[in-house]
Amino acid sequence: MGLFTRGTGMGPSPIEGADLVLADLDGVVYRGRNAIPHAVESLRGIRARGLDVGYITNNAARTDEAVAEQLRGFGLDAEPRSVVTSPQAATTMLREHVAPGALVLVVGGEGIERELERAGYRITRSADDAPDAVMQGFARHVGWEHLAEAAFALARDIPWIATNQDWTIPVERGVAPGNGTLVSAVHTAVQKLPLVAGKPETPIFAEAVRRFGATAPIFVGDRLDTDIRGAAKAGMRSVLVLTGIDRAKQLIAAPPGDRADYIIGDLRGLEQPYPNIEIDARPERATARVGKAQVTVDGIDVRIDAPSRSNLDLLRAACAAIAASEKLIYALRVPERLYTEPEGGWI
Ligand SMILES: [Mg+2]
Structure with a gap:
């Protein structure tokens, strides 16, 4: 095949035709305490066009208010409603198994407690209270005693819902065990598997689509095995932005289910014509x-x-x-x- 002097031409931008832009947070909007270059202006520009922007996070430790406040600190016009958390999706799943009013053993922090209380569930930390379900998500204080309570509670046949299954969690000082690792410890003890709400499972995507009433959402993320795989499973178009975890090396090696529909260098690419x-x-x-x-x-x-x-x-x-x-x-x-x-x- 010969060389071409003419390019292939440009097509519509990734967000053309979309009615909702859903963005992952870490590696897409911010990294640690800092906003990622061009992220804030780009998302503000998309909002200014009248498009809904939602934020999806697997992080179960923080509430939607706390995340929205952080985003506003960067100059984004985020409200708590703009933030879809894994505890919210987990609580929606819980409702399919046990009705509000039921007693839920919580392994995790404020992000989970707040959602359960909002939905009318009662909370316990002890298996001795004979809880009706277990919800497990990451919080920095989670230790052996909390995992043991979950294991004791799960000796009975009750639903077990994990907010997410991320094996690792990046923190200031390095990479640490994530919720998936802690869930795995309980799994080893009880020989059961939890239902999972967060990316790459579909409940968190469904939660976002329902909340915004979207018919043509597009998802932008930085990880293939959670963001892109999850969006594909949820039937959403996806954009991989090269400002976070996965880079060229992972992209060219991606298996079929992990391939993004678009690859962009930073969030300006969302609005730019795509080749x-x-x-x-x-x-x-x-x-x-x-x-x-x-x-x-x-x-x-x-x-x-x-x-x-x-x-x-x-x-x-x-x-x-x-x-x-x-x-x-x-x-x-x-x-x-x-x-x-x-x-x-x-x-
Ligand atoms: Mg990310």
Whole structure:
């Protein structure tokens, strides 16, 4: 296949036709205490167009008010209603199993307690009270005694709902065990599995869609195995933004269920025209063109046919060609340039 001097042209922006933009928080809107460059202006711009913006978080430790306040501190016009938390989705799930008024053993913090109380549930911390259900989410104080109470309560046949299953949680000093790890400790003791509300499971996405009454939502996240996989399972279009956890290396290696519909460098990309992707897939050779970038998977070789000044288009082309080849990444020889973080950032 020859080289092209003409690009593939531009199509609509990712948010064209959407009636709701749902954003993950960590790695998308902020990192630690700092807003991510261009995130705030971009989300404000989207709101100014009259589009709803919602925020989805698996973090069960904080209430919607606390998250909204933090977002307002960055200059976003977020209200508590704009924030969909995993305890909210977990409480909706709980209602399908036990009616309000029931007694719930809580492992976790204020984020869970507040939602259960709002919904009319009573709360206990002791298995001796014969609770009707167990809800488990992350809080920094959770220790062996709390996990043991959950295990004792779950010896009876009662519903067990986990807010989320994240194995790790990034904190200021490094990576620490997340709720999934703590749930796993209880699971080991009781040999049961919980129902899970948070990403990548669908209840939290359903909660958001219901709340905003959306018919064409789009989700933007920074992790393939929670954000992108969850959006796909929920039937939503998804955008991967390269400001958080997953980068070029993970994107080109993504299995089919974890592939985003759009890849952008920062949130400005939500409103910018997105390049068309042209694919030519044959049994032993798959080529993808994006803008002026062209990548071919030929046998086990991934080849850059045409580089581009846009390293973002090159990455999009690489992801599209590898996906079209239907080959496993482990079987392919990939040029280092395709998975190296570009020095000048994503353009
Ligand atoms: Mg994130």
